[in-house]
Amino acid sequence: xxxxxxxxxxxxxxxxxxxxASLVRxxxxxxxxxxxxxxxxxxxxxxxxxARPALREPHAASAYLRTTxxxxxxxxxxxxxxxxxxxxxxxxxxxxxxxxxxxxVLRHYAQMPEPEIAAAVDCSVVSVHAHVxxxxxxxxxxxxxxxxxxxx
Amino acid sequence: MIRVEHALRAALERHRTSVVPAPxxxxxxxxxxRHDRMRVARRxxxxxxxxxxxxxxxxxxxxxxGGNTIDVSRADRPAAEVTTAPSALxxxxxxxxxxxxxxxxxxxxxxxxxxxxxxxxxVVPPVTTTPEPDPPEPDPPExxPPETSPPPDGSFTATYGSGESSESPPWDEYFGTxxxxxxxxxxxxxxxxxxxxDPDGYxxxxxxxxxxxxxxxxxxxxxxxxxxxxxxxTRTA
Numbered sequence: 055x056x057x058x059x060x061x062x063x064x065x066x067x068x069x070x071x072x073x074x075a076s077l078v079r080x081x082x083x084x085x086x087x088x089x090x091x092x093x094x095x096x097x098x099x100x101x102x103x104x105a106r107p108a109l110r111e112p113h114a115a116s117a118y119l120r121t122t123x124x125x126x127x128x129x130x131x132x133x134x135x136x137x138x139x140x141x142x143x144x145x146x147x148x149x150x151x152x153x154x155x156x157x158x159v160l161r162h163y164a165q166m167p168e169p170e171i172a173a174a175v176d177c178s179v180v181s182v183h184a185h186v187x188x189x190x191x192x193x194x195x196x197x198x199x200x201x202x203x204x205x206x
Numbered sequence: 207m208i209r210v211e212h213a214l215r216a217a218l219e220r221h222r223t224s225v226v227p228a229p230x231x232x233x234x235x236x237x238x239x240r241h242d243r244m245r246v247a248r249r250x251x252x253x254x255x256x257x258x259x260x261x262x263x264x265x266x267x268x269x270x271x272g273g274n275t276i277d278v279s280r281a282d283r284p285a286a287e288v289t290t291a292p293s294a295l296x297x298x299x300x301x302x303x304x305x306x307x308x309x310x311x312x313x314x315x316x317x318x319x320x321x322x323x324x325x326x327x328x329v330v331p332p333v334t335t336t337p338e339p340d341p342p343e344p345d346p347p348e349x350x351p352p353e354t355s356p357p358p359d360g361s362f363t364a365t366y367g368s369g370e371s372s373e374s375p376p377w378d379e380y381f382g383t384x385x386x387x388x389x390x391x392x393x394x395x396x397x398x399x400x401x402x403x404d405p406d407g408y409x410x411x412x413x414x415x416x417x418x419x420x421x422x423x424x425x426x427x428x429x430x431x432x433x434x435x436x437x438x439x440t441r442t443a
Contacts, residue, residue, distance in 0.1 A: 063238050070234055078227035083218075092230065100237050129371050129442060143217045162211070163218045190210050 066103045069115055077123055083159045084127035086148050098122040120164065121174040128152045146196035147189075154189030157182050240381070244410045360385045360407060362433035372443035375416035380437075383407050384430040394426040394439065415439060 074095060081091035098119045105118065147155055153175060160171045161182075172179045364382035371378070375397075384390055384403045392399045392411065396418040401411035418424065418441040428435045 059242060063235070066238060067231060067235060070229065070231060074229045075227055079222060079225045082225060082227075083221065088227070092227065096230070096234055096237065099234055100241060103238050103241060129440075141217045141220065143213055144221060147214070147217075158214070159218075162215055163222070190214070193210050193214065 062103060065115075066099055069102070069112075069119070070099055073116060073119060077119060080120065080159065080164060081123050081127055083144070083147070083163060084124065084155065094123050094126050095119075097126055117170070117174075120166075124156055124160065124174050125176075128156065142197050143193060146193050149196050150189050150192060153177070154185045154192070157185035158189045161186050240408055240410070243404065243406075243408065244381075359383075360432065362430045362435070364390075364428040364430075364435035364437070371439070371441055374443075375414045376418060376439075376441045377412050377414040378426070378439055379410065379412045380426075380428060381408070381410035382428075382435075384409055385432055388431050391429045392426060393429070395424055415441065 077095045077098065078088075078091050081094045082088060085091055085094065101122055102115060102118055147158065150158070156175045157171055160166045160174060161168070166174070168179045168182045171182045175182070177185075360383075362382070362384045364380060380392055382390075384407060386403055386405050386407045388403050390401050390403065390409050390411070392401075392413050394413070394415065397413050397415035399411050399413040401409050403409040413426070418439070420441050420443060423438050423440040425436045426439050428437070
């Protein structure tokens with residue numbers, strides 16, 4: 055039986071209290087713009103509120119929120135380019151192709167296993183591995199020459 | 207490669223500790239309340255259309271102001287069952303097909319049950335009191351908007367929400383505020399729609415863009431008597 059509307063609202067708001075910060079940080083890595091990141095996270099919670107089955111299991115709700123943020127970030131990223139970051143390597147990360155950026159962020163920041171990343175970004179596990187490797191290889195080339203030399 | 211990974215992880219850790227987003231819980235609560243309000247309004251709209259259709263094809267008996275029942279039932283078709291109940295925003299209703307040939311409108315309308323099969327329309331003398339079924343449990347009271355989110359001031363605002371650019375057809379949700387009971391038109395080269403704001407000044411609608419080509423960003427124009435807004439849309443798959 056579906057929880058009542060008030061129960062569902064309370065659950066979503068409680069999840070928001072717990073998950074908001076981590077989701078906004080994740081979204082900011084993906085889209086750059088702080089306001090766009092907050093909008094993405096708000097949209098994800100509204101979608102979760104609509105998707106009643108996902109609310110029944112806290113773990114499922116968290117996964118649903120993260121996947122929604124990633125997918126919507128890809129769409130927003132095409133509309134609003136990520137803003138430059140103070141950190142050069144994060145700036146370079148923001149200039150990677152969307153799929154490579156998503157895979158790297160989910161692997162190295164969210165520390166998700168590759169099968170979960172594959173489900174979130176809608177590709178195969180092999181592709182996730184390839185995107186991570188390609189993205190990491192491209193990062194030095196996207197950074198300034200000085201920092202690139204420091205690694206060589 | 208390993209040094210890049212280490213540098214990246216260090217940067218991500220700095221990001222984790224340095225970014226402290228401020229939650230906007232009241233905004234989310236307002237959006238959830240608005241979602242419920244729009245959902246109720248859509249249900250009422252669908253039920254209203256069903257009632258109108260039922261009346262149009264003669265499945266129902268209506269009662270005039272003097273209490274006389276006007277029978278316009280059709281004997282050769284199954285009828286539908288329609289129930290309505292008051293809610294915080296007016297009337298909510300549900301419909302379901304039925305072969306019993308009855309339509310029971312509970313409240314607040316005055317449409318009454320129709321006999322399942324009569325050869326011709328019959329005018330029934332004034333009806334004695336017909337016991338009405340208990341109304342369904344009303345919806346829970348609407349959550350009051352947080353104090354930090356004042357009600358709309360009648361200005362036109364528009365934004366896009368939780369659509370899908372990769373579905374077929376792609377669609378997006380648009381919502382905002384405008385003067386109460388005013389029309390909002392959404393137009394674009396590949397899809398259009400319209401809606402009316404509710405008495406509180408909120409509006410929301412979804413528009414599909416079935417003919418939109420993949421990868422082309424086009425403008426969606428939202429027009430109201432109080433202003434115009436333009437937002438982009440790109441079909442991604």
